[in-house]
Amino acid sequence: MDFEYTAEQQLLRDTVTEFLAARYELEKSRAAARVGIGWQPEIWQAFANEVGILGAALPESVGGFDGGPVETLIIAEAFGGALVVEPYVDTVVVGAGLLQRAGGARAAELSSGIVSGDVITALAALEADSGYNLTKVSTTARRDGDEWVLDGTKTVVTSAPLATHLLVTARTPDSDGVSLFLVPAGTAGLTLHSYRTIDERRAADIVLDGVRVPADALLGSEGAADDSLAAAADEAIAAVCAEAVGAMRRVLADTVEYAKQRRQFGVPIGSFQALQHRMVDMHFEVEQAIAATYLVTLKLGAAPAERARAAAAAKATIGRAARFVGQSAVQLHGAMGMTEELAVGHFFKRLTAIQFEWGTTDQHIARYAALTRP
Incomplete structure (x- = not known):
């Protein structure tokens, strides 16, 4: 297999590695994970503003650098070597990926927020009996006037306690497929039972009890996720x-x-x-x-x-x-x-x-x- 980095990718790898070696102390990150808030927001902002890596794999239309999977690999491998606990995969890979596929003005706005470090996302998809199947969903969403009403539970939602927005999977009465909804943190009816995982990261079990979100909270088409x-x-x-x-x-x-x-x-x-x-x-x-x-x-x-x-x-x-x-x-x-x-x-x-x-x-x-x- 021929797998060689371009000059730009080598520069990205060196930049990330050098930043983590100079600024990401294992002892400090472990303390934040164990007894602090679970992460270092100032480091996340540095990822966005000082080295620009949150947008390295995202398109220029949302403020990124139009990279791709190889750029993600470079960053994720460097993060693994430094044991970074900040929610890169949950936000930049999963969150931004789903938003880009959904399209629309709201998704573009949130993607730009991810690049700037202001938006943190968590995918609330797994349920008690779903196993690994992300489409085995019993959470429901129904229309009520100009709003959607969501009811259900989600388990082991990694990064949920840190997230500004949750991406919630649900089923609607008029579709056989799964729909994806944007639920801002702190929305009425949304309850998080947070905990620290074995690897010192943050996760939560989530209860949605009559959570109301506007019509444009539906990302993409109904039942098409x-x-x-x-x-x-x-x-x-x-x-x-x-x-x-x-x-x-x-x-x-x-x-x-x-x-x-x-x-x-x-x-x-x-x-x-x-x-x-x-x-x-x-x-x-x-x-x-x-x-x-x-x-x-x-x-x-x-x-x-x-x-x-x-x-x-x-x-x-x-x-x-x-x-x-x-x-x-x-x-x-x-x-x-x-x-x-x-x-x-x-x-x-x-x-x-x-x-x-x-x-x-x-x-x-x-x-x-x-x-x-x-």
Whole structure:
């Protein structure tokens, strides 16, 4: 596979990496995630105004730089290597992607707000019995004069406590498909039960009890969001896979360095052949994850079935690699691997969570099998 960055993409990668190295301190971000508000708004504004990366993959018509999936991959991988908790995938990849597909003046306005850092979005799609199926929706929306009235519940809505706007899936009486609605945070009848996830991010379970929104809160056509949701989900998978690659690169590098420094029986533990073999296996897993991530990134513009196969293969590959690399890193670090002092413990929790985001490893293996069945 020929995958080389252009000069502009290399500059983007260097800019993001250098900014994170200089400004994104792991200790400070962990404190904000554990006992603070869950993120660093000043860093988010710096992403928008100082380095301009929130608009790197968005079209010029909304203030972006007209990039694409490769730019998203570059940013997400860098974010994974720095363990960034700010809601890049939920807002810039999923939110902006759905808004661009919906079209219209309202969607363009919100997309511009994403580029400027003023709008944060969260997709409220999953329900208690939906599993990974984003179109298995029981939340309802009905017309009442010039308004829509929404009722239902959503589970594990990542970034919801940080969001200025929720993108809510619902079914209407006059359509068999899923519709997508824009619900501003704080709308009457909207209740968030917020919590911190295992990887120290913010999420919420949501109850919509007679939530009223104006007619133009419907994004796109009524009952026409199924294809947009499928495409947005595969784009999110590609971005999360890139994030996992960045995290695994960092974990592998830290493990190799630790093995060089940690001494036992008077010699570095990295000199033990059994541990060398384990680190080589970690390297192979990372390389396979990189290849799978590159493939799905390049297939995001392909036909839906081809795109879906690449996404399923990448997510399954990443799930296996994240599990092996994360667990091996903790094991090779010994008890220190699970402490708050070392970065590897925090990366392990994030890699564990990634295995379940946007579908589990087993679900995507089954999805790939279904997509390749004659």
